[in-house]
Amino acid sequence: MAFIDWKAEYSIGQMDLDHDHRRLSDIINKLHDAVEHQRGDEVVGATLRSLRRYVEVHFAREERLLTQYGVNDAEDHIRSHRRIEDTLADFENLHASSPEQLDSQSLLGFLRRWLLNHVLKDDMQYRVVFESYVSQCESSRKLG
Numbered sequence: 001m002a003f004i005d006w007k008a009e010y011s012i013g014q015m016d017l018d019h020d021h022r023r024l025s026d027i028i029n030k031l032h033d034a035v036e037h038q039r040g041d042e043v044v045g046a047t048l049r050s051l052r053r054y055v056e057v058h059f060a061r062e063e064r065l066l067t068q069y070g071v072n073d074a075e076d077h078i079r080s081h082r083r084i085e086d087t088l089a090d091f092e093n094l095h096a097s098s099p100e101q102l103d104s105q106s107l108l109g110f111l112r113r114w115l116l117n118h119v120l121k122d123d124m125q126y127r128v129v130f131e132s133y134v135s136q137c138e139s140s141r142k143l144g
Contacts, residue, residue, distance in 0.1 A: 003032035004112055012123045014065065014130040020058040021119050027051045028111045035108065041099040048095055051111075052088045059085065062123070069129050077122065084114060 004025045011018050031047040033039070059081040066074040087110075095102045 002029050003108065004028055004115065010119050012119065012130060013127045017058070017062055017065065017123065017130075020054075020061060021115070021123075024051070024054060024058060024115055027054060028108070028115060031111070032108055035104040041095070044099070044104070045092075045095050048088075048092045052085070052092055055088060056085060065130075066126070069126075071126060071129060080122065084118075 002025075006022055006025045010021065012021070027047065027050055031044065031051065034043045034047055059078075063074070063078050063081065066077060071077070091102065091107055091110075
């Protein structure tokens with residue numbers, strides 16, 4: 001069983017972001033697997049780097065869409081992205097300098113809580129905006 005068992009109801013109605021969220025889940029599951037099967041500090045470090053980089057890619061895409069769709073609280077949401085990026089960098093730096101100091105279970109618990117809250121609470125509130133935008137685009141195409 002996966003550490004984060006992805007479900008269809010986690011979809012926020014925006015295909016690219018849904019793909020990103022699924023990919024983030026996969027990377028966190030890979031990290032969980034590396035920790036649980038004691039794959040070694042090198043594998044854990046590489047997976048943490050991969051996660052941090054993909055989070056940055058995802059956040060950049062999400063921020064472009066929030067701005068494009070004219071979401072009112074986009075700036076607050078973007079600030080929350082910077083805090084998560086800083087936290088992930090702290091975990092990565094701690095692992096790089098003192099891997100024995102990193103509490104892997106705390107890290108994994110944090111990542112699961114963060115991803116599920118990010119998707120189900122933070123991003124899910126924009127589902128109506130995403131669906132409305134898609135609907136407007138489809139209506140425009142039919143008229144044009």
